[in-house]
Amino acid sequence: MTTVTPAPGAVAPPASGPMRGSAGTLVRYGLRSHRWAFAGVAFLGFVSPYSAAASYVAATGTAALRASFGRQTVSLGPQLAYLVPLPIRPDTVAGYTWWKGLTWLTLVFAVWALAAATGLVRNEEERGLVETWVTQPLSRVRLLLSRSAAFSAAALAAVIITGLGTAAGLADGKASVGFAALAGQGAALLGVTLACFGIGLAAAQLASTRRSALTLGGAVMIVLYILDALARVNPGLGGVAAISPFHLADITTAVVPGGRFDGGATIALFAIAAVLIGLAALAFQRRDLMASLLRRRSAATPVVRTPSDNPLLRIPVLSSLWEQRIGMAGWVVGSILGAAFVVSIAHSTGKLLASASGFQSFVHAAGTDSAATAVVSSVWLGIAALILAAFAIAQTSRWAGDDAGGRLEMEIAQPVPRWRIVAERGLTLAVAAVIMAALGSLLTGAVAPSQGVHLDAGSLITASALLVLLALTFAALGALIIAAFPRVAVPLLAVVAVAGFYIPLFVPLFKWPGWVLDLSLFHLYGTPLTTGVFWTGLWVMVAIVVVGFGGAMAAMRVCEVGR
Amino acid sequence: MAVAVRTEGLSKDYGESRGLFDLGLEVSAGEVFGYLGPNGSGKTTTIRLLMDMIRPTRGRAEIFGVDCHADPVAVKRMVGYLPGETPQWGGLRGKDIVGYVAGLRGGVDPARVRSLTDRLDLDLGRRYREYSSGNKRKLGLVLAFMHPSRLLVLDEPTNGLDPLIQQEFYRLVEEAGAEGTTVFLSSHVLSEVERACQRVGILRRGRLVQVAGLDELHHLRYHSLEADFAGEVPAAAVRAVAGVEGVSVEDHHLSCTVHGGFGPLLQVLGREQVLNLVTHEPTLEDVFLAYFRDPAGPAPVPAEGAR
Numbered sequence: 001m002t003t004v005t006p007a008p009g010a011v012a013p014p015a016s017g018p019m020r021g022s023a024g025t026l027v028r029y030g031l032r033s034h035r036w037a038f039a040g041v042a043f044l045g046f047v048s049p050y051s052a053a054a055s056y057v058a059a060t061g062t063a064a065l066r067a068s069f070g071r072q073t074v075s076l077g078p079q080l081a082y083l084v085p086l087p088i089r090p091d092t093v094a095g096y097t098w099w100k101g102l103t104w105l106t107l108v109f110a111v112w113a114l115a116a117a118t119g120l121v122r123n124e125e126e127r128g129l130v131e132t133w134v135t136q137p138l139s140r141v142r143l144l145l146s147r148s149a150a151f152s153a154a155a156l157a158a159v160i161i162t163g164l165g166t167a168a169g170l171a172d173g174k175a176s177v178g179f180a181a182l183a184g185q186g187a188a189l190l191g192v193t194l195a196c197f198g199i200g201l202a203a204a205q206l207a208s209t210r211r212s213a214l215t216l217g218g219a220v221m222i223v224l225y226i227l228d229a230l231a232r233v234n235p236g237l238g239g240v241a242a243i244s245p246f247h248l249a250d251i252t253t254a255v256v257p258g259g260r261f262d263g264g265a266t267i268a269l270f271a272i273a274a275v276l277i278g279l280a281a282l283a284f285q286r287r288d289l290m291a292s293l294l295r296r297r298s299a300a301t302p303v304v305r306t307p308s309d310n311p312l313l314r315i316p317v318l319s320s321l322w323e324q325r326i327g328m329a330g331w332v333v334g335s336i337l338g339a340a341f342v343v344s345i346a347h348s349t350g351k352l353l354a355s356a357s358g359f360q361s362f363v364h365a366a367g368t369d370s371a372a373t374a375v376v377s378s379v380w381l382g383i384a385a386l387i388l389a390a391f392a393i394a395q396t397s398r399w400a401g402d403d404a405g406g407r408l409e410m411e412i413a414q415p416v417p418r419w420r421i422v423a424e425r426g427l428t429l430a431v432a433a434v435i436m437a438a439l440g441s442l443l444t445g446a447v448a449p450s451q452g453v454h455l456d457a458g459s460l461i462t463a464s465a466l467l468v469l470l471a472l473t474f475a476a477l478g479a480l481i482i483a484a485f486p487r488v489a490v491p492l493l494a495v496v497a498v499a500g501f502y503i504p505l506f507v508p509l510f511k512w513p514g515w516v517l518d519l520s521l522f523h524l525y526g527t528p529l530t531t532g533v534f535w536t537g538l539w540v541m542v543a544i545v546v547v548g549f550g551g552a553m554a555a556m557r558v559c560e561v562g563r
Numbered sequence: 564m565a566v567a568v569r570t571e572g573l574s575k576d577y578g579e580s581r582g583l584f585d586l587g588l589e590v591s592a593g594e595v596f597g598y599l600g601p602n603g604s605g606k607t608t609t610i611r612l613l614m615d616m617i618r619p620t621r622g623r624a625e626i627f628g629v630d631c632h633a634d635p636v637a638v639k640r641m642v643g644y645l646p647g648e649t650p651q652w653g654g655l656r657g658k659d660i661v662g663y664v665a666g667l668r669g670g671v672d673p674a675r676v677r678s679l680t681d682r683l684d685l686d687l688g689r690r691y692r693e694y695s696s697g698n699k700r701k702l703g704l705v706l707a708f709m710h711p712s713r714l715l716v717l718d719e720p721t722n723g724l725d726p727l728i729q730q731e732f733y734r735l736v737e738e739a740g741a742e743g744t745t746v747f748l749s750s751h752v753l754s755e756v757e758r759a760c761q762r763v764g765i766l767r768r769g770r771l772v773q774v775a776g777l778d779e780l781h782h783l784r785y786h787s788l789e790a791d792f793a794g795e796v797p798a799a800a801v802r803a804v805a806g807v808e809g810v811s812v813e814d815h816h817l818s819c820t821v822h823g824g825f826g827p828l829l830q831v832l833g834r835e836q837v838l839n840l841v842t843h844e845p846t847l848e849d850v851f852l853a854y855f856r857d858p859a860g861p862a863p864v865p866a867e868g869a870r
């Protein structure tokens with residue numbers, strides 16, 4: 001008998017014969033597809049409660065300070081009730097951590113769930129992946145359930161990491177929280193996440209594209225969130241608001257001293273998720289691929305044989321803007337609504353801040369004596385900066401998609417220099433950012449006087465112009481990263497944005513050296529409405545824009561397309 | 564005659580013997596040139612080098628005397644291009660895509676677009692994502708043919724087209740050739756090249772193994788022969804004939820393949836009583852498969868005809 005010894009490095013054949021197909025393969029694929037978003041959400045999940053606890057401990061050294069700070073936060077709470085739940089026991093580190101660090105995470109998890117659900121249905125259908133899945137010997141119901149299981153596992157892991165961040169923050173603050181309380185709070189967060197995932201899955205069955213699924217699911221979630229917000233300021237609406245997963249999640253306040261875990265509400269959240277996922281699976285089984293469940297017979301339309309005579313398509317930059325007009329309108333409306341909301345509460349919130357000693361540091365940090373101006377400067381312009389950074393990241397994602405989807409190849413095949421493609425991308429983003437910043441600031445400038453807030457017009461224009469520069473800075477980094485690492489451009493930019501958001505909070509908290517502040521693009525933006533232009537920041541941003549887009553143009557000139 | 568496409572030692576080395584190696588090729592102006600090879604042989608790599616999508620490891624390429632890498636914009640002014648893979652245009656309508664690309668390029672006559680969409684039966688009013696794969700390919704053809712060009716570079720153009728539209732495509736290529744446009748058409752479908760091209764280059768594992776006119780290529784063909792004998796098959800004598808291969812005998816039936824002329828074999832067969840004699844001329848497809856099925860392959864003819 002001869003024994004055959006495999007050559008070193010040879011791959012041994014599988015001992016169990018042919019590879020076995022199973023839904024487990026799809027679960028693993030699903031987990032892999034969620035990895036980047038999971039990393040981002042989990043990071044925020046850990047950092048947000050931890051930093052809230054740490055900043056609370058740093059700001060309130062004595063029991064008297066905590067009591068005073070708690071009273072002032074309670075009085076501030078109703079001003080923000082449309083955004084986050086009313087604070088409970090903010091005179092304790094656990095109460096403040098729940099209010100400041102955990103409640104807004106519900107929205108983050110919900111948006112992640114919506115994006116994941118619509119993506120795994122519509123995005124994968126548009127890419128032809130679902131067609132591959134359903135041609136395997138696996139039922140559609142099992143397919144959808146296995147992908148749902150993958151997301152549930154990822155969500156559970158993110159919730160656990162959030163719990164760890166909460167526990168670590170509270171432990172540093174010398175506050176204790178029991179495992180049961182953490183588990184209860186986590187269950188509520190997981191429940192609302194899965195319920196929103198169910199909303200996204202259901203919306204994806206009713207829409208025929210990812211964008212329309214996102215729009216439909218997002219609209220439903222906004223309505224449910226507003227319902228919850230209305231119930232916060234008008235408790236009489238609590239009964240109606242019970243249909244909102246956000247309301248059901250808000251009821252659980254287990255980590256707050258004296259808070260409660262509402263088992264019924266939490267079970268209801270999981271029940272909503274189960275029903276919606278089940279309905280989505282049934283709908284998926286009934287509908288055609290690449291089509292909505294409610295498919296309409298297409299109306300007879302005349303055949304078109306000639307190219308569009310839209311002159312905008314023939315003008316660089318305007319053609320890109322026209323192509324994105326619907327999405328762009330969404331970003332602009334979001335900016336305007338954000339400005340309107342902040343300005344509408346600036347006066348009353350400013351009065352509260354001015355009367356509360358605990359918030360004087362916030363007013364001084366904004367570089368002004370007017371608390372209302374501080375609200376506009378720090379809150380509105382802070383939100384606007386985040387919106388424009390998110391817009392720049394979304395545009396970067398679009399550019400990476402163009403490159404991967406073959407569109408860049410088609411553009412390069414035309415007689416246009418390669419650098420023009422990068423320049424056009426940058427200019428398109430700049431024009432869009434100008435529109436968003438200008439309309440938001442116009443509304444701010446117009447409404448502020450009626451709220452008793454007097455803003456300097458020149459400073460407002462400067463602040464708006466710098467918002468455009470900030471967006472261009474993010475975009476320039478994105479364009480440069482795409483040239484070298486297109487697949488990781490969006491995650492890397494997201495890291496830059498999140499780090500930029502937290503660095504100004506962490507530097508004083510953890511006594512990091514001052515230069516670390518300059519690593520935050522938001523710090524480089526400064527507080528132009530109140531303290532004027534931060535010239536160092538401005539020049540650094542200009543340098544990033546020049547180097548970023550210049551480098552991207554040079555890289556585009558030599559890069560290989562379509563390999 | 565002017566040279567439309569010229570490459571000298573053009574190479575793109577992706578490592579592990581993948582890529583394109585030392586391609587020397589000349590395509591004359593006004594010629595319809597077929598570029599054949601199996602998947603992964605380097606056809607698309609060649610086209611992407613010509614279009615300056617990727618950069619050569621060594622060597623150079625010119626289109627109408629213009630270096631593809633040094634002045635790609637000038638090259639693309641002369642070229643109509645159909646990529647091998649259909650780009651993703653998302654929710655844009657066909658008419659918007661044509662309008663957008665026409666805006667990038669300039670010089671597009673809407674009447675020409677109308678003529679093309681009529682002939683290819685393409686509705687530009689529908690969204691790209693609603694197009695079938697065939698309609699996506701038709702849109703690609705419209706984008707390639709819609710402007711005046713001196714060279715058409717078409718990467719596997721009939722993929723996904725139904726036979727009727729394929730015929731219309733061949734007519735478009737013929738018309739382009741008649742108008743003096745050079746066509747560089749890659750394909751792995753020999754019948755397509757037979758139908759449309761005047762000269763063919765065969766690529767294998769990144770190397771050009773043959774360039775020939777269709778007539779010359781036919782000389783490479785072999786014939787399969789079957790014969791029924793009244794008596795015993797003279798198998799040993801048949802095997803001894805030069806150019807005869809694959810001899811198989813079953814009872815009184817002989818089958819074999821014959822390379823070159825039939826004379827010597829017919830002399831052998833003439834000594835016996837042959838009841839039935841059938842020969843089959845292989846299609847170009849069979850010739851092509853003979854080149855690429857066997858890893859060793861028949862001894863490739865040096866690509867002297869490349870120039």
